[in-house]
Amino acid sequence: MRKGFLILTSVVRKGFLTCIFVKEADLTTQRARGGRVTIHDLARVAGVSVSTVSKALNDNGRMAAETRARIKRMAAEIGFRPNALARGLLSSRSFTIGLLTNDTYGRFTLPVMAGISDALVDHGVSVFLCAIEDDPALGKVHVDAMLDKQVDGIIATGKRIDRSLPVDLAGLPVPVVYAFTAGASDSVTFTADDAQGAALATAWLKKLGRRRLVHITGPEDFVSVRERASAFASEAGEGGSVRYGVWSESWGHQAVADLWSAGGPLPDGIFCGNDQIARGVVDALRERGVKVPEDVSVIGFDNWEILAEQTRPPLTTIDMNLKELGREAGLMVLALAEGRPAEPGLRKLPCKLVVRQSCGGAQTN
């Protein structure tokens, strides 16, 4: 079949090929190798050599503008798309990166992923997803697979900045960027600016006239908990107190019970370490007849929309801009993969305030 095809096209060489012949050739070839048109097919159809086609499509080399245009038009007509594997073999660039994560639940990873993918798709880069739980063996398998597939770089993401993934990513032949997980000191790591976010939240409570502030948060062994707590403390001043616990609604409930039964002065502003705790706090307050936001302002952290929006009243909270963080991480691996230099170290990206109704203020409607 290939032979007959050759004779056919050689008769109609030099651009006199009609559209009908193109279609036929296209169909014939497609059938032959599963729908893929190669540059050779295109060259035959266009009546030029493969090198000319290559140069025409990549806008390099010099040639008659008319020839280039004709080849491009034909390429579009027969739906030619270059094989990225072959191209990658030559260029040592696969336009592929690997995303390693241990965040199975995905509350943090998903927005980050979306940002990465979003930033990279414009550059023709695809993302391998590797969920490794906390299994070092699985991690190694995935890393090896990625390297075999010649990824241009790797992004490692996790749930907290003070723990590292259970795989060793040092000394890899490709750049590695970390997001929300501890990375090597000579590489770039992204995280949210916990201190700034906590300061933002606390300042908002103060701006609304709240003075007796409490911070109900997660386990003290999280570095982000400590950073937020310390920013809260310095922003809240004398009146502020911090209660450490766990990342759950029930802890929010319990903390409210503790506070209200302690007999001291009651808080009028509560900054919670995450939206789950805030949800528990708001529910507990409602159950004791304390009005939110009239009597007490409550502010969360994470802007976990599905939770924040369904809380009664909807939660004012801090958003860590995870998608943006993902974008930056994506652009960073890309830059490193292309050899552009970057300053190693930890980069803290600013958080933003999302105003709903649990604090009162701007949008109490």
Add this chain to the structure above:
Amino acid sequence: MRKGFLILTSVVRKGFLTCIFVKEADLTTQRARGGRVTIHDLARVAGVSVSTVSKALNDNGRMAAETRARIKRMAAEIGFRPNALARGLLSSRSFTIGLLTNDTYGRFTLPVMAGISDALVDHGVSVFLCAIEDDPALGKVHVDAMLDKQVDGIIATGKRIDRSLPVDLAGLPVPVVYAFTAGASDSVTFTADDAQGAALATAWLKKLGRRRLVHITGPEDFVSVRERASAFASEAGEGGSVRYGVWSESWGHQAVADLWSAGGPLPDGIFCGNDQIARGVVDALRERGVKVPEDVSVIGFDNWEILAEQTRPPLTTIDMNLKELGREAGLMVLALAEGRPAEPGLRKLPCKLVVRQSCGGAQTN
């Protein structure tokens, strides 16, 4: 550098190479091309031809067992890993599949992804993640990118079985499998068995002695809502009534308010269309002093753990086995990619009951 290296190794040909030389060669080569050792390097180091190396490592062709072992040992020593791009170029198999999803929030997609990745990593297959929101242009870009990268197949996942992704996946040169999204009738589609799940839930309520049953669920235009409702109706018999609404906590609240103010006989068992609704129902009941599970049993759907476990009391619910669904979808594309035939059509995978405390019964502790 390469030249010197060649001379060095040719002196020590035929397997007399010491470990020290191997290391040196390894390092030299690594530096030369970014940490990657090729089969040619290995061949030189082992003092054999590339074809012999290839056969040795792939366990085909015949050769002295000792030679094979020696080559394998050296490969391991110098950390040789075949370039998957080159391999894929020859075999037309990239050991890569694409995962297309519009489930940005990821509650459904994540477990499915985990299952797919889990099933495929054992087969050396990696997964491209493509989040396309509901943007047809973005979808096309991702599909084209995947095809360029010669994926062996595509899995399309979504949030509901009665809507399709905003991208045309028909006539692609690779097999496409659908999960939780509408697919072409000549391809394989996986979904949870909504009717079976609903029947399971209803039967559980009946088994616990509940007789006045209500089903509070989502919008009637979801086919899964209708399937669950109809299975509920036939299992519940005369006593059962269905209330359609939206997928939110607030709807759960409101439905309870409606029921309790309607003045009719009050239900003693409520089957909710998802865990969010169930959460709203449970909260609303508690607020009106109705005891769960003593007075009313409530059962959810989805087993969204973070929500189900934090509800007071924790929700008994239906789990759609999404991870298993992902596994099956993964194995299915793999099978199709390898040319193994499969019966096209819709495959409904069974749901399972997860007993917590909101219904009473087995684990009321």
Add this chain to the structure above:
DNA sequence: TTGAAAGCGGTACCAT
């Protein structure tokens, strides 16, 4: 302005 040929890193067939 265009084309032939080498080569990226492997695999497979056919000699030896």
Add this chain to the structure above:
DNA sequence: ATGGTACCGCTTTCAA
């Protein structure tokens, strides 16, 4: 039992 060689699809000198 082992090696030479062609080739997968594309890019890139270098000649014509």
